[in-house]
Amino acid sequence: MEYYKGFFIDEPVGNNVFSYEERKIKSIYVPPLKEGNLNDVKLSNNIAFCEVDNGKEISAKGLEYFIEYKFNEKDVYIFDNHNHAFYFWAKSLKCNRFKKGIKLIHIDQHKDMREPDNYISNIDNLEEVFKYTNYNLNVGNFIKPALNLGMFSKVIIIDSSHAFSLEIDGEFVLDIDLDIFSRDMDYISYDIKMNKIKDLIDKASLVTIATSPFFINQEYAISVLKEIFS
Template sequence: MDRRLFQQAKELYRGFYITQPVGNNAFSFAQRQHKKIFVPPLQQGTLSDVQIGDEIVFVEIEEGVEHPRTGLKNFVYWPYQNKPVFIFDNHNHAFFFWLLGYLSGIVKPHLQLVHVDQHTDVWEPEKFPSFSLQPPPDLKEVFHYTNYHLNVGTFIKPALQLNLFSDLQIVNTSAEYGISFNEPIVLDIDLDIFAPGSSVIEDREKIRKVREWIEQAVLITIATSPFFIDQQLALHWLNEIFNM
């Protein structure tokens, strides 16, 4: 990982609130009592640094009930076996870290994106990026787009539109968990695959396949998805994945 770019990423992800109805804060904004969400700071660390915070990072209303969710204390960049792993709460931040990987020369254009999730996350964004891969975008542009235009369901199509990836493989059925890859990939994991009631195959088999794909990955992004899975449970399975 390019140290200069990572330092810039840390300066951007310093811990801040989103108070306007944009990005992840737009969901049911007019009806909500909680009008702001927190985006945690980024740090370098290991799994032990992935901890639950006490700030609300996502709010939605379902069947008339408001559900504020707390997320992570920090986003963590973990150099694992000489490959970057980024761990964060809301899934749209994957877009930023994919582009950070690209700008650092780790993610080469036209790799395959393997998206392991109980959701497809291929909703249409409100707008596509105004930047392209060539000339390389400014990291501030990527940050602003990620946080103020994308949400947890709209971050994949913009990456495909930029031609950052050659193909998208969504893994959310038992058949797709049987796929193997012979070429390098970018691996994107949503820990909500371990949420109660979401199982399409046995959890230990999921871990076995995810570990196999980790070996093929040049960069790994992992979302703890506070709205879709209890965060203590998410961190339990995160540690299980890497407890090899």
């Protein structure tokens, strides 16, 4: 059963918790998942993330659909807010798409290693994983629960010039946040980032990709996404 069918989060939970009391916009949207290709990755008219920054309320539109995409017989999941990766890791592990305990390669402007308020005890029940992903986790704290459950033995974070030069061996899941291409990360060559990501995709057991609406212009993020798979 697929749990991503499109819904709003109205309470101050998950990604809707940020600056909730200060905001005029009190609701964010989580889109449905569908099988598709890169042409199906489109912007929605719904707000996926909202926060008050320096006294200004900033709202960001997310994707129309989350996409399950086959690339060279490999599963690729494309979504907007990054915490959804947790659900797709659990779903993929349950479907034997990767071996439990392999490495996680996390390419991101941010480390996303904050502590969640609570930890889920197992991932056997995908409905519970779905609820935990959407109502407990947020864009900054979804990796530690995966490590705590033993989904991955370790995480290698690629967020610097030095990290992009690392040689990665063995089996791994590749997790990409497209905000690595944001202006704040322009000190790392675009070509270095693009070439490394393409190389790692070829070697990965599974690929998860976040477009991160609050942290990078989404039209630009989608154009970069399409180049990654060109």
